[in-house]
Amino acid sequence: MSDYQPLTRKQQEIYQFLVKHYQNSDNPPTLDEICSALGLRSRGSLHKHIQHLVDAKLVEPSNRKQRGIRLTTSENTPIIENSKNNTIPYLGKIAAGQPLEAIADYSKIMIPTQLKTENDCYVLQVTGDSMIDLGIFNNDWVIIEKRNYAKNGDVIVALINNDEVTLKIIEQTPSKTILIPANKSMQPMHFDPNNVQIQGILVGQMRSYIH
Amino acid sequence: MSDYQPLTRKQQEIYQFLVKHYQNSDNPPTLDEICSALGLRSRGSLHKHIQHLVDAKLVEPSNRKQRGIRLTTSENTPIIENSKNNTIPYLGKIAAGQPLEAIADYSKIMIPTQLKTENDCYVLQVTGDSMIDLGIFNNDWVIIEKRNYAKNGDVIVALINNDEVTLKIIEQTPSKTILIPANKSMQPMHFDPNNVQIQGILVGQMRSYIH
DNA sequence: TATAATAAGAACAAATAGAGAACAAGGTTT
DNA sequence: AAACCTTGTTCTCTATTTGTTCTTATTATA
Structure with missing residues (x-):
């Protein structure tokens, strides 16, 4: 030595x-x-x-x-984290006016382990500016953990009236579900709890500066 | 492992x-x-x-x-892309007061192909709020393409006075290099071009909401 | 000349690979 | 339900591949 x-x-x-x-x-x-x-x-x-x-x-x-x-060096140590395990479905653009389950023919995107949880996740691409105060911009990708519950203040993917899908902050009371945009120029929206279905909660975000 | x-x-x-x-x-x-x-x-x-x-x-x-x-995995979609190709060095926290080359013992992070270029890239973790108006927050990761030039308006990693590393918007004139934070409450900083060295430009960004 | 570097090949041991028998658990047919 | 077939599992035995250890020989270099 x-x-x-x-x-x-x-x-x-x-x-x-x-x-x-x-x-x-x-x-x-x-x-x-x-x-x-x-x-x-x-x-x-x-x-x-x-x-x-x-x-x-x-x-x-x-x-x-x-x-x-x-x-010996870490650089050359083969990395066989199974790339398959870091790959989750891409379900298209959010706020696209369609229930997510309806989208069948999806592709897959590889996601760093840091950006997802152990549970089922999927990726959506954000349309619109409703979350800019949280640093989520138009065309960003968001990683969503599949779930049908959330606690107040969580950022969630909501299916409204079985029709529109959107990314918002949620506040729930027994009588009302409020979806709050993270954008000072937009107003919270109030719904009957029966008309809002939680489809998942935000666990990661990515943005590309390349065009 | x-x-x-x-x-x-x-x-x-x-x-x-x-x-x-x-x-x-x-x-x-x-x-x-x-x-x-x-x-x-x-x-x-x-x-x-x-x-x-x-x-x-x-x-x-x-x-x-x-x-x-x-x-293994929920679906059977086979992915045999070589995970090695999507793995780039993680060089630690930015604004850490050290030239990047000095950091030798780095680890690697897997990055989706969408967030990087064909050229040499590396990952830094952001410290501070100087880029929040561009949606880059404290503790976000940024993917940087290794380069020593940029055009005005690019977001770059700069080494200042051979000492401090920082992420800023660059404006260059023959006589001055200005580094502009994307944060209304902070002031642009003016430097002699000889004291600012470009270490790369921003090509991607990621954030985790899990804790 | 002496020493190190390089090479070939024999012999061995461990890892890997294959065949086939026997068995067990699930399906299928009757 | 009983008999039968298919298919996954376990086992033993054998063959092949491949890493290791030797000995020996050749060449280059100080």
Whole structure:
């Protein structure tokens, strides 16, 4: 550990091959694969070089595991968080005058784990300025956790009169449901609780500045 | 996270077959169907491989259910985009009083393709209220494309006096560089162009409402 | 000449892969 | 309900692949 040894020519060559390999693949190569890529015929001699890379802490020791040759830095550690798990349905634009369930043919969008919960989530794209005071702008995406309840002050997706879908702050009393825009120039709207159905609550937001 | 095991060759082959299968059919395949598709003769050995996929959480356990082999996640929409490509470095909090290059040991965050460009990007977490009029709040994440130039009006990450890093709107003249907060209660700041270095421009923003 | 680097190949051990038998749980047919 | 079929599960045994450890030989370099 303290006896630092510079890499030899061959060790460099092998290390560079490994770095390159991981740019194209998450899978560690086998020794034989490295051999044939570098024109070697002996696994044995290759192994000794790799052992040096392990000593230099550039490669993690692969204890007899097949395909166990991995680079040490966090950068090259293959990330196999299952990208599938970070993918949730995109249900189109909000306030589009349609119940969400009606939208069948949706696509999927990958979402960072930080922006969603463990429960069922979906993505909507915001239309309009009713939430600008909360920093949610026209064309932003919002990540919504599917739910049919909320507490006062939550930002929710509401289905009004089985017709219009909207994103608002909710205040509920036994006799009334009030949907409050986060926009000083707009007025809260009062509804009969039976006419408002909660479709989910806000858990994340994203915006792209690229056009 | 260190107990990640790469899939073996055969496991990959089987997983890919399953993904492909679900593109054409809603019905999970039987073990025998997989066997004949892959040229195997023994259900027993196939089952062992599938068990590994279950352990890797790529496949849901099918407790003796016939045709019980399902990919994980609610839907079967297969996504095999390389998650590595959607992962960019997280460089910590902005306005942290340190040049970005100085930060060495960073982690990575997965970012939806919609929020980044083809070029080199990184993520910062915003501290402070200087951009609230643009809907960028305290603790939001911003995605920055690495660049050393910008045009007037762009939102940029600037390194001031080789010391402080900040997110502002830029206005450049030959003799002056002005950094303008998007916050009515704050004043633009004037600098000698030599003292301001552009480190990137804003391309995306994200916010989490979970706590 | 002496030393390090490189290479080949043999021999071994562990991981991986495959076949087939036997069994168990669910369906289906009668 | 009983008999039958299908299909998932478990098991043992064997084969192949692949990482590891050796020994030996060749070449480059100080």
